[in-house]
Amino acid sequence: MFYDLCVPWPKAVTASSAVEYTRSSGPIPDLFRTVATLQALGYTTIAYDYELSGKIGSNITSPIQEDVFSASLPKVTFLSRITILLDDAAQSQALPSLTTKFDILAVRPTTEKLLLAACTSLDIDLISLDLSQRLPFYLRHRTLGAAVARGIKIEICYSPTTRQADNNARRNLISNAAALFRATRGKGIIISSGATSALECRGPYDVANLATLWGFTQEKGKAAVAGDARAVVVHARMRRRSYKQVVEIVVDEDELRATGNKRADKKELQKRTRQEDEDKKNEALPPKASKKRKATDS
């Protein structure tokens, strides 16, 4: 039950361009290779990430086609996600319109003020920071604690460590991840891949072990890839589908599967189908004829 919530959707593939399954290389076969590798490693829910910067228009269409590989990889749940590079407070006004178009909303603040806004007031699911650069602000416990208390998780992408040859990025990532762990005491952090190629993917337990190098304990490391990541997906779903996260109207089975917790969903589905079967059976029975009356009639 492992989650990878950041697989960058290739920029070259837009909503209008035909998704071509060309032979050799290209963004789609590369993406398929990445996703198939992740599935082989044991990830069951994968979110495609679309990065957006600058001014956000009100009629953005999602270029992500989540079910492009669903036939080939049937056991994986695919989600769509948007990461907004926040460098202007006005961008946050576009958030409500994006809720319906993407499953998960993430934000990448570039200044301390915007980080504070993201942690305390914005209606999002994830805060993603580019940890392979030196951050222009300090990570403080007060700010990040506010995010954790609201249920917003903070994301570490591990691909800079597995990407080839960039020593500086690797060191920055380790340093920032350790600082993040110190600031949040390990709560509310998820780890995802950010993998642009199949070579950058790593298995979930290997990722959890990397987390122990940054200061995590073994349980927190595993939670970062499994339990907490699931919490993000559930949080996102609740934000979209429920009223104040209290009441949810379930329309059909497909909606149920959004959490990715197959066992719980399957149980729920079995319960519902059993109930429906019973109802059908009760309807189909002919009205009970009283035996006594028949005897006296004939």
Added chain:
Amino acid sequence: MVRFKSRYILFTVHYPVLNDLDEISPSNYSASNVPPLFQTKKATPLSDRNILPGGKEGNLGKDMRTLLQRRPAPDGVTLNAVNTAFKDSVNRNFGDLGAGLVRASVSLKYFSQATSTGIIRVSRDHYRIVWAALTFLNEIAGVKVMITVDHISGTMRKCEKVAISKNVKVVRELSGDM
């Protein structure tokens, strides 16, 4: 008595971007120690597949999963190459301190070119260093690789058992596809 405790790390080397699935040469492994399935199953190279979801390659997911997970090592990825590579990785990522901490106890106990599986022995106190070094490793003898750690245990026998059970599973899947 204070016993010296060690950890045996069972790992598999994957080659997610290698395109030569058709060209596995029989010289890599002999008929005596490899089940016939590995020799006779010819897979079309990734580059020549038409990856259509739901089309005739709709079964591709399962096929790819097995093939991506287990394949014989290409030329160049030998026991010595793996040995040098992961020790280099410890040096590069953990410096003199890391290399020194594991130096006395680390050794590559087993590596099979037929299954790209290996077992490393490390002292229990520092096994995470070696584990992370394997995770950071992305190239062996010029071949781009990705390493997953399948099992870590205190005895070699458990690792062997897990390796065998995983191989049995792969063989079953491959024969199921045929």
